[in-house]
Amino acid sequence: MALVLIMAAALWGIGVLMGTPQRLRWVMIGILWLAVVGLHLALPDGHALRMATGESASLWLLLGGAASLVLAYRTGLRRLRKTAEARAQPPEPGGTFSNAELERYARHIILREIGGPGQKALKEARVLVIGAGGLGSPALMYLAAAGVGTIGVIDDDFVDFSNLQRQIIHTDDRVYQPKVQSAVEAMSDLNPFVTLRPYKRRLEEDMAEELFSDYDIILDGTDNFETRFLVNATAVHLKKPLISGALSQWEGQISVFDPAHGTPCYRCIFPQAPAADLAPSCAEAGVVGPLPGVIGSMMAVEAVKLISGAGAPLRNEMLIYDALYGESRKLKLKPNATCPVCSGLRTQV
Numbered sequence: 348m349a350l351v352l353i354m355a356a357a358l359w360g361i362g363v364l365m366g367t368p369q370r371l372r373w374v375m376i377g378i379l380w381l382a383v384v385g386l387h388l389a390l391p392d393g394h395a396l397r398m399a400t401g402e403s404a405s406l407w408l409l410l411g412g413a414a415s416l417v418l419a420y421r422t423g424l425r426r427l428r429k430t431a432e433a434r435a436q437p438p439e440p441g442g443t444f445s446n447a448e449l450e451r452y453a454r455h456i457i458l459r460e461i462g463g464p465g466q467k468a469l470k471e472a473r474v475l476v477i478g479a480g481g482l483g484s485p486a487l488m489y490l491a492a493a494g495v496g497t498i499g500v501i502d503d504d505f506v507d508f509s510n511l512q513r514q515i516i517h518t519d520d521r522v523y524q525p526k527v528q529s530a531v532e533a534m535s536d537l538n539p540f541v542t543l544r545p546y547k548r549r550l551e552e553d554m555a556e557e558l559f560s561d562y563d564i565i566l567d568g569t570d571n572f573e574t575r576f577l578v579n580a581t582a583v584h585l586k587k588p589l590i591s592g593a594l595s596q597w598e599g600q601i602s603v604f605d606p607a608h609g610t611p612c613y614r615c616i617f618p619q620a621p622a623a624d625l626a627p628s629c630a631e632a633g634v635v636g637p638l639p640g641v642i643g644s645m646m647a648v649e650a651v652k653l654i655s656g657a658g659a660p661l662r663n664e665m666l667i668y669d670a671l672y673g674e675s676r677k678l679k680l681k682p683n684a685t686c687p688v689c690s691g692l693r694t695q696v
Contacts, residue, residue, distance in 0.1 A: 362375065448494070458657075460655070464655075466655075468654050468655050469493055469494045469496065470495075472495050472496055473562045474563065474564045475500075475558070476498065476499065478568035479500050481513045481638075485647065486646045487500060487534060489644055489648075490650060490651075497542045497544065499543075499546065501546035502530075503549040505523055505526060507523075513634060513636040515640065517533070525545075528547070546558070552577055559585050566646050567590070572620035575613060579604065579612055579614055583606055586606075586607035588604070588605040588653055589603070590650055592642045592645070594638055595634070596632050597671035598667065599668045601646060601649065601666050603653070603662045605662055608662065609662075609682075610662045611663070612688050618683070635670055638670050663680050663681075664678060665680055
């Protein structure tokens, strides 16, 4: 056994003299260990090589197992320490990026349409998401992953088992938690470099304007016309771009309403709430699970485009996606000259 230990020490020393990386030196010692174990398993009892290297493979197997446990422990500890350091690292002042952030957003930064300036704009942006349900779930996750600096989410609901079929930001062990709390946990785990603001309450008229004032872009993922009309009226009044998505069974739609830049508002297209039987909720009509992921992800893409100035956001048009037949189409949208919400604003622009 002493002979093998001397050989291992020699391998290590030669590696040090040659400047071999530590990981490669451990690999060489591992190969030596495998060779010794192989010899013990292949050679008969009493063989000279077995006698010179410890007689039995049992001792080497125990030594290898102990070394593996120590290595696994050190690797896990290193990863935990790295994660803890990343979480504890405060955002760089002045919109600059830490090394960890540069590595995280590298695929954005190399995109010609986003680049460093676009990623900086994302870091400085503030986006409010109304609803942490089917549409809000993927939108929030991708906004956090993209590095949007401040993300607000407002919802007064709690996670239910029936949500988990499509609301991917929530998990089984967070059922009965407030949705905003569950969403913040998921986003924090995904990206510790973003600021998260949860509002566990229903959006009401008396607080909507004050809330919206703190944000640059509004994403509406709600499922009722009363709230949609309130969100639209507040966004129009404050001249905030509104990214609106909607779902029904197998079909989804998305548009960017921004009357301050000449587009119609939501009320131009939907002046009145339809009859209840014409617009049933997901609970009443059902919805295929991945569909909210498609539309919610598109909402996040539109937010990234608006913030970074990339491409052509869905202003003045509505994209409709039919998941059942794998088809999508665009509708051109025009402002309503007599819209009670936005016609006055467009006259001023």
